[in-house]
Amino acid sequence: MNSNVIQAVLDDDSLLEQFTELLIDEINNDDEAMDKKGRQLLSLCLSDENADDFFIAICGWRVDSLLNKLNM
Helix, strand or coil, rough: CCCCHHHHHHCCHHHHHHHHHHHHHHHCCCCCCHHHHHHHHHHHHHHCCCCCHHHHHHHHHHHHHHHHCCCC
């Protein structure tokens, strides 16, 4: 990761908005099967104690809250 570029984006609200729109667009247009995406994301939760931070940043929910919404 290029920390200089990341810092430049963090310092510019317009670039932050563009980055977020780009990320969402790429998620929506990725042709990877949903089960594979889910497997990768949940595997991350098992291997990285900070994975919740990613989910909170993306959707505002912790992994446990999202799993509870599955009504299993």
